[in-house]
Amino acid sequence: MKLSFNSRDYYIVGTYDSEQDKFLPDAEFTGTGSDLRIDYGKFYASKTFFDSKMNRRIIWAWVNESDSSEDDIQKGWSGLQAIPRQIWLDRTGKQLVQWPVEELNNLRDNQVYVYGKQLESDSVFEVSGITASQADIEIMFELPELEEAEFMDTSLVDPQLICDRQDSSVAGKYGPFGLLALATKDLTERTAVFFRIFRGDNRYVVLMCNEQKRSSLRDNLDKTTYGAFVDIDPRQEMVPLRTLIDHSIIESFGGKGRTCITARVYPKLAINNKAHLFAFNNGTLSVTISSLHAWSMNKARVNCWGGLDNMESC
Known part of the structure; x- marks a missing residue:
């Protein structure tokens, strides 16, 4: 309901x-x-x-x-x-x-991919060769040393508050790691979609965040940081993320669609061909990009109906 x-x-x-x-x-x-x-x-x-x-x-x-x-x-x-x-x-x-309808894949173009890329502590890796302002990215993170994760009592915390206080610039052990979308080359502007991994009581906890504090040099914007837990066990599966970027909107699907976060962002500099996309790790422990597939996305094709005798496409 x-x-x-x-x-x-x-x-x-x-x-x-x-x-x-x-x-x-x-x-x-x-x-x-x-x-x-x-x-x-x-x-x-x-x-x-x-x-x-x-x-x-x-x-x-x-x-x-x-x-x-x-x-x-x-x-x-x-x-x-x-x-x-x-x-x-x-x-x-x-x-x-939830998962984007499969018809969306028809808009994919110009694929790039990366396998087995290790992200050391405090590292940034640019995903080049695609149109970063209009893109579809699927990435799988592998975590080799989970027992080193920090402890957190999830019954006492608000995930959105953690994401806000421990944003993408605050180093933990496992995390923050993820994507920097609609970013400038020097990262002056960027929207961070990232994870943190914690140890809970007899389980591991995956936190997913969308942080917009540096998403734009413009003032008077709502730059709320969003956050939620992802119901997956990183001992049994890798941490997956799919993110769709379309100029002023970023829709992210964590844990194969178990947790979704949508954000509106308005970069002043990172627009059109000046936008960049990065994978990053700001945790003290390294993570591995097991696989990354990224595509430029074409514009949607819209059919215009002009009556029984006049059907046209636009």
């Missing part, structure tokens, strides 16, 4: 009793940071439809601006829709999983 308020989309997993016409939740909604959200960034008023031809449910949502109403008036428009995502319940039945 989905709840949409305060410009956020929450959900509760449960069972629908058709005889009593009641929804029986597995857990109560608390109104705190522990509640499940479809996306932990700018993403709300979502709607779904069922695609019977391909037996899938697709979700589409609204993404509002992070600049001023004066900027909206100057542009002549405000807000946009996130890319369509396929959505389903994971095997454990505990949470939703």
